[in-house]
């Protein structure tokens with residue numbers, strides 16, 4: 001699991017170490033230099049003679065780059081430092097000069113953008129060390145204008161330089177993932193001590209490139225702090241997965257009640273049921289009129305239509321809340337779920353059930369699965385005027401707000417899926433492929449999540465605040481992971497990039513045991529339908545449990 005910590009938590013963890021004289025910046029700078037060298041090698045460049053430009057701001061972030069630059073200069077690189085602050089890190093500057101880094105003091109220069117762009121054109125690597133966790137986004141002028149000019153220069157240059165961001169791409173919202181102003185997109189972000197929320201959360205995460213976490217010795221200090229944002233990896237999801245044992249039967253494995261599909265959208269019933277059945281569970285009880293039912297049976301003869309006890313509900317895919325008969329069935333299912341205190345997934349039309357505040361204080365075992373447009377409608381209906389654009393600009397904040405307003409867990413769909421409960425960490429899962437942006441994919445996800453929740457059976461039925469707090473959110477994140485993994489398999493792209501807690505450690509580097517392994521990706525893949533995703537689910541789960 002990747003655990004991201006806020007800037008404040010990182011500072012709290014740093015304090016005692018700095019007071020004890022631990023050389024945190026030396027470790028950060030050494031690892032940064034090692035990563036820059038690795039990027040050069042990976043692209044087939046020799047390290048001696050490579051031209052590197054450091055973009056140096058006035059804080060310790062700039063200090064990291066100056067010390068790293070001195071290591072690289074000693075290894076024969078031609079290192080230029082564009083120093084953009086009046087008072088850069090003094091010891092870093094001295095070390096850089098002593099090692100032969102060419103220092104260009106450009107703070108206040110009238111032709112700043114031109115001067116830096118001219119240096120940038122000659123460099124194969126740009127190191128973005130303008131600001132780190134000490135800055136509040138957006139970047140102020142003149143840095144904002146400079147970053148805009150550099151981003152344009154990079155996009156226009158035939159041999160795109162490698163951009164390595166130090167700790168975070170300068171200008172992102174470190175704690176909330178906002179992008180309120182210009183940011184230079186990075187290929188790699190080398191982040192110190194722990195990932196930061198903005199490196200996992202959309203929209204900023206898309207500007208960070210690959211994230212490498214450097215072990216500077218903060219783990220002990222951070223262990224006591226709850227992470228702000230988590231990302232599950234295959235191992236975490238495997239640990240959460242309900243495995244059938246020899247004594248299990250269909251009722252102990254979990255039964256899911258599904259209210260999905262309508263005359264108008266019959267396919268949604270088939271897709272939600274396919275998602276559930278192929279995720280694995282004891283039984284699906286499907287509730288619907290003749291038309292979706294016959295289609296569901298044609299594809300899934302194992303589905304039962306007799307009413308009876310269930311361990312979870314999935315309600316709303318392919319249902320228009322204005323369809324009075326179907327709306328009534330959704331309400332009946334929801335009321336039954338709440339009365340029995342079993343988990344309920346509300347998707348698509350089912351979200352209208354929580355548009356008014358009749359259900360003000362839902363348990364976190366109710367999981368809402370809106371996309372950005374549906375979340376905006378829900379929040380607006382609950383008195384928080386919100387547009388789809390607002391949600392896209394700050395997905396995590398709006399998912400959390402909806403969780404607070406309703407009490408439910410909220411899984412917000414999108415290129416990165418964000419899960420928020422009223423408290424506890426956020427989850428940000430980026431395991432899918434843009435091929436998944438296709439009609440019906442959300443119906444499959446509702447089935448996956450319903451099956452997973454049903455698989456926890458009565459353990460979640462008695463969920464209160466205690467031992468299982470946070471479990472619905474982690475299961476929602478697990479469902480997003482498996483859904484994304486199935487989409488990648490279906491598209492022929494292999495398994496999701498493997499996130500690692502510590503991708504690179506200083507200790508390993510100094511022993512020469514370079515442990516950087518590469519992502520398991522197989523090309524661009526090809527188009528998929530929602531049904532293809534459902535079909536790939538058993539293989540996605542099996543691959544996970546290997």
Ligand SMILES: NC(=O)C1=CN([C@@H]2O[C@H](COP(=O)(O)OP(=O)(O)OC[C@H]3O[C@@H](n4cnc5c(N)ncnc54)[C@H](O)[C@@H]3O)[C@@H](O)[C@H]2O)[C@@H](O)CC1
Nearest residue numbers: 024025058059060061131132133134135136138139140167
């Ligand atoms: N405390 C330490 O010893 C360590 C710190 N580390 C590095 O230090 C960084 C934090 O350093 P600092 O606390 O000095 O802060 P930063 O270096 O993140 O930022 C401070 C600088 O940015 C400027 N600034 C702030 N907001 C701005 C804005 N909106 N627009 C333009 N300029 C702005 C400030 O005037 C100041 O010059 C981390 O991100 C990390 O890179 C690492 O070296 C690990 C050890």
Ligand SMILES: Nc1ncnc2c1ncn2[C@@H]1O[C@H](COP(=O)(O)OP(=O)(O)O)[C@@H](O)[C@H]1O
Nearest residue numbers: 413414415432433434436437439440441442443
């Ligand atoms: N660009 C993207 N990259 C990866 N996954 C995406 C992207 N866009 C959408 N998705 C995923 O595709 C699914 C679409 O669901 P949804 O919008 O509910 O579609 P539908 O209502 O047609 O089923 C969600 O799981 C979402 O997270």
Ligand SMILES: [K+]
Nearest residue numbers: 128131168170
């Ligand atoms: K930076």
